[in-house]
Amino acid sequence: MLKIYNTLSRRKEEFKPINPPHVGMYVCGPTVYGDAHLGHARAAITFDLLYRYLKHLGYKVRYVRNITDVGHLENDADSGEDKIGKRARLEELEPMEIVQRYTNSYHHNMEQINTLSPDIEPHASGHIIEQQVFTEKILKNGYAYESNGSIYFDVEKYNQKYHYGKLSGRKLEDLISNTRDLEGQEEKRHPYDFALWKKATPGHIMKWPSKWGEGYPGWHIECSTMSTKYLGDIFDIHGGGMDLLFPHHECEIAQSTAALGKESVRYWMHNNLITINGQKMGKSLGNAISLNEIFSGNHRLLEKAYSPMAVRFFILQAHYRSTLDFSNRAIQSSEKGLERLLEGMETLKKIKPATTSTYNPEELSKKCMEALDDDLNTPVLISHLFEGVKQIHLIASGKGSLSADDLQKMKGLYDTFVFDILGLEPEEKQAQSAITEKLVNLLLDLRLEAKKRKDFDTADNIRAHLLENGIEVKDTPGGYEWQWK
RNA sequence: GGUCGGUUGGCCGAGUGGUUAGGCAACGGUCUGCAAAACCGUGUACAGCGGUUCGAAUCCGCUACCGACCUCCA
Numbered sequence: 131m132l133k134i135y136n137t138l139s140r141r142k143e144e145f146k147p148i149n150p151p152h153v154g155m156y157v158c159g160p161t162v163y164g165d166a167h168l169g170h171a172r173a174a175i176t177f178d179l180l181y182r183y184l185k186h187l188g189y190k191v192r193y194v195r196n197i198t199d200v201g202h203l204e205n206d207a208d209s210g211e212d213k214i215g216k217r218a219r220l221e222e223l224e225p226m227e228i229v230q231r232y233t234n235s236y237h238h239n240m241e242q243i244n245t246l247s248p249d250i251e252p253h254a255s256g257h258i259i260e261q262q263v264f265t266e267k268i269l270k271n272g273y274a275y276e277s278n279g280s281i282y283f284d285v286e287k288y289n290q291k292y293h294y295g296k297l298s299g300r301k302l303e304d305l306i307s308n309t310r311d312l313e314g315q316e317e318k319r320h321p322y323d324f325a326l327w328k329k330a331t332p333g334h335i336m337k338w339p340s341k342w343g344e345g346y347p348g349w350h351i352e353c354s355t356m357s358t359k360y361l362g363d364i365f366d367i368h369g370g371g372m373d374l375l376f377p378h379h380e381c382e383i384a385q386s387t388a389a390l391g392k393e394s395v396r397y398w399m400h401n402n403l404i405t406i407n408g409q410k411m412g413k414s415l416g417n418a419i420s421l422n423e424i425f426s427g428n429h430r431l432l433e434k435a436y437s438p439m440a441v442r443f444f445i446l447q448a449h450y451r452s453t454l455d456f457s458n459r460a461i462q463s464s465e466k467g468l469e470r471l472l473e474g475m476e477t478l479k480k481i482k483p484a485t486t487s488t489y490n491p492e493e494l495s496k497k498c499m500e501a502l503d504d505d506l507n508t509p510v511l512i513s514h515l516f517e518g519v520k521q522i523h524l525i526a527s528g529k530g531s532l533s534a535d536d537l538q539k540m541k542g543l544y545d546t547f548v549f550d551i552l553g554l555e556p557e558e559k560q561a562q563s564a565i566t567e568k569l570v571n572l573l574l575d576l577r578l579e580a581k582k583r584k585d586f587d588t589a590d591n592i593r594a595h596l597l598e599n600g601i602e603v604k605d606t607p608g609g610y611e612w613q614w615k
Numbered sequence: 616g617g618u619c620g621g622u623u624g625g626c627c628g629a630g631u632g633g634u635u636a637g638g639c640a641a642c643g644g645u646c647u648g649c650a651a652a653a654c655c656g657u658g659u660a661c662a663g664c665g666g667u668u669c670g671a672a673u674c675c676g677c678u679a680c681c682g683a684c685c686u687c688c689a
Contacts, residue, residue, distance in 0.1 A: 300617090300619095373687095376685070400689095404689085405683095412689095413688065414688070444627090447629095448627080459640090460627045461627090510629060512638080523652095527653065597651095
């Protein structure tokens, strides 16, 4: 039975869909004004894992992940400007050109790390009207007010009936004393009120007409609007990064509750952040490593390039609710661990069935399921898979055996957990043309003959040269194996 | 300042009242012409101080340190 940690209750809860076998799942996607970084990968992989596992359990999942392509307010010296618009001016591009470029780039990266596409990927810019309608509902219910062409959410009014801060564990009184003074807040009744619709300043390039004048939607309204549009007023799971918990998700709850009179989300799930040298990685901190940089090794903090699968495995080796500290050393150990796991699966393929079994794959399978059922505990799952690899080697070296039936189960288990659920895939080996293969085999045949003559100088020479060219040779009794390194 | 979370062996990272997490690295051995791979074996880990308990890394309290959120962020 699957248990997931619900941020709302701060404990693990049994997962019960509202309308089984259907599951609705909404995840906050990227704001497309820059390349995706490690943090985007972690969120995407966390919820990809959940998506894959729910499907494995037989649920019919609708996975919705948005693309934020409407500029949000940026709070720096150029306050009032939005990110996408600012980027567009710098690069002298149409805002939608920026959006398209980074959306494409995001999709490409997500494909590289082997995440499945969401079933629906709504764009905020394609739902301006819905967001206006949603805002009107909140206005009509009396939880928002118009001020100088902008619409703000009335947090205090809301808090009289509901609890603003229930998700992040805050009280309004605390918020009152802790809200920073920001520019341009005279329009708001209270500093913690937030915009549902913002009037466009003259220089603002991304804007749409509305009954309140030219403007653009507020920071949080797109998620309330699009999640309920595609998943219904009440749906099962809402996910996102820990950093979105407040204020973003808190505001979402307030908006949806104010508009619909009920809470939309049953289970709130948050993945933790990736740190670099113990510090949060973030664009604003300038220490974010983009996925393109990781895959190319082109970043001052990187000793070398790391493959998409090394990144995926690295992320899965930590529990999604723990911070994960990135370092060359840490990801290199994951890289090697993944190799060992995949090689174990190759070894498994070569095992010949026996009449009896010394190992029970079903117990392993059970333990793996239990790990996932326990709030997606992938590190424990992976540790079980490594235990299994130990058994595979034992059996392959003749110190154990598997019946044909158990062998089949073992293979099925690994395919299911490693490929289908963890979403790992064998590294792409260097393209092997038939002619290369023949030449390598020819060299190794010659080496074998040299070895028979006890001409070890020649044999070692061939092996060393092949290794220089990325080919690793392993001797076997009376023969050899080789692979691209 | 407020709120929340963390501190596990050389590194990463699970666990959470009594039993080996796991990976990487290291060391010894088997195998090998030598390697590689594989296998076998090896680590007196739970920030500090008190308390509860037959028993605590795990519960409680205090202290120290680190981090996150409170501002756009995965």
